[in-house]
Amino acid sequence: MSANSPGLLIIERILRDRGSIWQQIVEERDLNRLTGQMLASSAVALALYGAVLGFFNGALMALTSAVKLPLLFLVTLAICLPTLYLFNLVFGARLSMKQSVSLVMVAITVISMLAVAFAPISLFFLITAPDYGFFKLLNVSILALSALVGLRFLTGGMRVLAEHGLLSPARPEPAVSQPAIAPAQVTEEKVPVTVGAPAANGDGAAAPAAAPAPPVLVAHAPAPGQRVWDPMQGRYVKTPGVATERPASMTLLHVWILLFGFVGTQLAWTLRPFFGNPDSPFALFREIEGNFYAEIFRTIAGL
Template identity: 35%
Template sequence: MGGLRELDRVLRGEATDRPALARDGLAVPVGPLLRVSALLAAGYGVCMGVYGLAARAEPEVRQLLADAVKVPALFLLTLVVTFPSLYVFNALVGSRLGARELARLMAAAVAVTVAVLAGLGPIVAFFSLTTTSYAFVVLLNVAVFAVAGGFGLAFLLRTLEKLTARPAPTPAPAAETELVPAGEDEAPAAPPTPPPAPPATDVGVTAVFRVWVVLFAVVGAQMSWVLRPFIGSPTEPFTWFRPRESSFVEAVLRSFRALFAG
C-alpha cells in the first residue's frame, strides 16, 4: 500500500530532512497519508474497544465497531475544525507556507501521532482485556493519547522550524568577507552583524503554530468528549453517543479520584 510507504518515509524523517525540504519542499501526498492514518486510527479504536468486550457481563461488540469509526473521526473532525483558522492566521502573519504545504504538514503530523497511537495499541488492548477498573483504563487511554500527541507535536514544530528557516538566497559568507577589512578602522561604525536571525515573520509563524497546537489539543479533547463513549462504563448500557453533560477535564479528574480514593 502506497500510504504505508509514505508514512514510513515520514516516520524515518526522510521526507523532512533538510536537503529534501530544500530541494522540493514537504513532498508528501495528503490523500494516501490521511487514508493510512484513518486505518491506523481504526486499528487503535479496535484496541480501545476491547474493554467493551472484556469488562461487561456480556461482550459488547458494538463498542468495538463504534471505536473503529470514532477514533479516525476524532482526528479528522478535529483537523477540520482547526485547519481553517490555522490557515488564515498563518497567512496573516506572512508565512512562507501555502495552503497546500500546510495541508501536507498537517497530514504528516497527524500521521505521526496516529502511528505512535497504533504502536501503543497492543498494550492498551492487553490492559483493557485484563483490567476491570474503568478509571484505570480511562487514564491509560488519556496517557497514551498524550504520549502520541507529544510525539506529533514535536514532529510538527521541528518540521515547521526546518520549513520556515529554509536558507535565504543570500549566502552569509559573502557578508563576512566584507566585514573583515572594514573592521580595521571603522569598527564602531560597522558592528559585526549578528548571525542571520530568522525573519520577523517566521517568529510570527512559530507563535501561530504554538497557539494552534494548544488549540488542537483543546478541540481534540472536547471532540473526544462529544464523541464519547469511547471506552464505555461497564455499569451502563451501551450507547452510540451520550447526552451533553460535564466536560473532558472534569471527567479526567473524576477518574483520578476514583482510582486513588478507591
C-alpha cells in the same frame, strides 16, 4: 531501498527520511499523493486503536469506536486548519493550503502510528486488569504522549519552512542575484608587478624583463548570515553571526497547537463513548454534560 520507493511505508519514510518529506512540502511537489497516503495510513491505524478501546464494552462498541476515533481527528483538523492557514496569511507567510494540510497530516500520521504501536500494551491491560477507570486513564495517557511526539514533528517541519523563507513576507530580489557559494570561495587575484628598465648584465647585454607574477589564490569566508551548502545536513544553512528574527508564524503555531488540543478534547467528549462504561447500556452517543477535564479529575479521584 530509497526513501521514495513505493514499498516503503509512509510512516517509515517520515521517521527515517523526514528531510525528504519537508523538501517535498517546500517544493509543493506531488502533495496530493503524499497527503492521500498519510490520510489512509492514519485512518487505518486510528481505526485499529479505536477497536481496542471499544473492546472493553464488547464487539459493538469496538466497531463504533473504530469509526469514531478517525472521525475525531479528521473533524478536529477540518475545524482548526482554516485558523492555521489564516494565521499564516495575516503575518505574511506564503504557505499554500496544500502545504498546510500536508504539514499537519505529518503530525497526525505520527500520532496515529504511535497510538497503534501502543495497542498491544492497551490490550494486555484490558485482558489482565479490566478496571474501567485505570483502562481509561491508561489510554488517555497513550494518546497524550503520542500527540506530544506528533506535534514536535509539526514544529520541526515549520522550522524547516521558516529556513526556506516560506513563513516570512516575500522580499524584493536584488538587482544582481548572487548564487549560493560553498563555505569558502576561492578566487584569483593578480598581483601587479612594476617592470622597470632592463638592467645590464655582466657582459653589457640587457637582462630579460621579469615574468608576470602568477595569480594568487585567495579564500574568502562567507559573510555572517549567508546561506551556504552543508554537506552533512544535505541542505543550505545560514552561517552564524547574525541573529535571525523568529517569524511570528512560529509563535502563533504554539497558540494553534493549544487550540487544536482544546478543540480535540471537547470534540472527543461530544463523540463519547469510546471505551463504554460497563455499568451503562450501549449507546452510540451520550448526553452532553460536563467536560473532558472534569471527567479526568473524577476518574483520578476514584482510583
